[in-house]
Amino acid sequence: MINTPAESQPPKLLEQVAARMRVKHYSLRTEKSYVDWIKRYIWHHGKRHPKDLGAAEVEAFLSHLAVTRNVSASTQNQAKSAILFLYKEVLGVQLPWLDNVTQAKAPKRLPVVLTRDEVQALLNRLDGTMWLLVSLLYGSGLRLMECLRLRVKDVDLARCEILVREGKGFKDRVTMLPKSLIEPLKQHLLKVKALHQEDLAAGLGAVFMPMALDKKYPNAGKDWAWQYVFPSIKLSVDPLSKVIRRHHADEKTVQRAVKKAVNLARITKLATPHTLRHSFATHLLEGGYDIRTVQELLGHSDVATTMIYTHVLNKGGQGVASPLDTMSA
Incomplete structure (x- = not known):
């Protein structure tokens, strides 16, 4: 059995995500955040490859964040952006509009202002x-x-x-x-x-x-x-x-x-x-x-x-x- 050299192997999924984000000039901070959310998404669905998942699984994960994890609306939106970036920019998949996601409620707060x-x-x-x-x-x-x-x-x-x-x-x-x-x-x-x-x-x-x-x-x-x-x-x-x-x-x-x-x-x-x-x-x-x-x-x-x-x-x-x-x- 011939071992394939490491350099000839295709890059892993998360490496592809990072490379694509650098091509599009995303900040390093955003890159780390997106990669982390994609990891959580994969782990949530039993380490299945995202190409084997679809809109239903995305909806389930985002609803889980809002209902079970009780995250803020901005956090849920960040997770959504990361996953949509994965499918659109890396996997080349257009997901249907996510109609069944339980949306985290964004509080309507006035900004704190000093005198x-x-x-x-x-x-x-x-x-x-x-x-x-x-x-x-x-x-x-x-x-x-x-x-x-x-x-x-x-x-x-x-x-x-x-x-x-x-x-x-x-x-x-x-x-x-x-x-x-x-x-x-x-x-x-x-x-x-x-x-x-x-x-x-x-x-x-x-x-x-x-x-x-x-x-x-x-x-x-x-x-x-x-x-x-x-x-x-x-x-x-x-x-x-x-x-x-x-x-x-x-x-x-x-x-x-x-x-x-x-x-x-x-x-x-x-x-x-x-x-x-x-x-x-x-x-x-x-x-x-x-x-x-x-x-x-x-x-x-x-x-x-x-x-x-x-x-x-x-x-x-x-x-x-x-x-x-x-x-x-």
């Missing part, structure tokens, strides 16, 4: 790079990962603009750079540039390049313009290429710092880094800015998404005053 005084109290409990980063989240309305993935070339100090590349939905947008942060940002970038020079002197200094640009421009990853505005303090091994690089700062570090600052400021609201984005939008609307302008700064596709902030304004979405406040003495 201006609470934002100031939170920022007063931070310093250095963390203060600058969190100030950008509030002052520019950035999502946490949008801020961490900023490159030097995306920050225009002269025009007071920040170009957010491939934000949610793979869309680019331009948002404001607060004038009060220009000088602190200049000083911060001087330190980052010095760190980059040290990496270059050590034979390193190349960062991750999106869309395989490192193959088209092999030396671009070492250019100052492509460096992260908020790099990690430690070098790490790229999980895909195995190259030693300096990635951007870890989002968990920011989350822990904000949580600690919230506690020190004695803020009772369940505030996270994303709360600062909600506060940015609400305070702009309170200041009288047009909702379409706020929509553009936030990068929302539908103005209805931005409308939710009108419900947390001091006077409510329609500016209605309470009858108790209008009662005569």
Whole structure:
């Protein structure tokens, strides 16, 4: 019996999923999440190959998540997206519309918003790079990962603009750079540039390049313009290429710092880094800015998404005053 060389064997299913996702430029985080859900789907059906399963089995798994596991609607939707990606992009199978899935209920919650005084109290409990980063989240309305993935070339100090590349939905947008942060940002970038020079002197200094640009421009990853505005303090091994690089700062570090600052400021609201984005939008609307302008700064596709902030304004979405406040003495 002749053994087939390992390199001539077809890739395993999960390897095919990962390869297809990289071709379509999905993030590593999404790739790991999708692979994990596909694993769970296969295990749920007794390790049967997905090509032997169909819409009924997909419906059964998604209903199991909602009914037995009691997962949130967003979690169930993520599992659904992963499985549909498997069938459509990897197996080339078009499943019928999933009509019989028990949908997890999505709670209709209003966003947590801090007052201006609470934002100031939170920022007063931070310093250095963390203060600058969190100030950008509030002052520019950035999502946490949008801020961490900023490159030097995306920050225009002269025009007071920040170009957010491939934000949610793979869309680019331009948002404001607060004038009060220009000088602190200049000083911060001087330190980052010095760190980059040290990496270059050590034979390193190349960062991750999106869309395989490192193959088209092999030396671009070492250019100052492509460096992260908020790099990690430690070098790490790229999980895909195995190259030693300096990635951007870890989002968990920011989350822990904000949580600690919230506690020190004695803020009772369940505030996270994303709360600062909600506060940015609400305070702009309170200041009288047009909702379409706020929509553009936030990068929302539908103005209805931005409308939710009108419900947390001091006077409510329609500016209605309470009858108790209008009662005569």
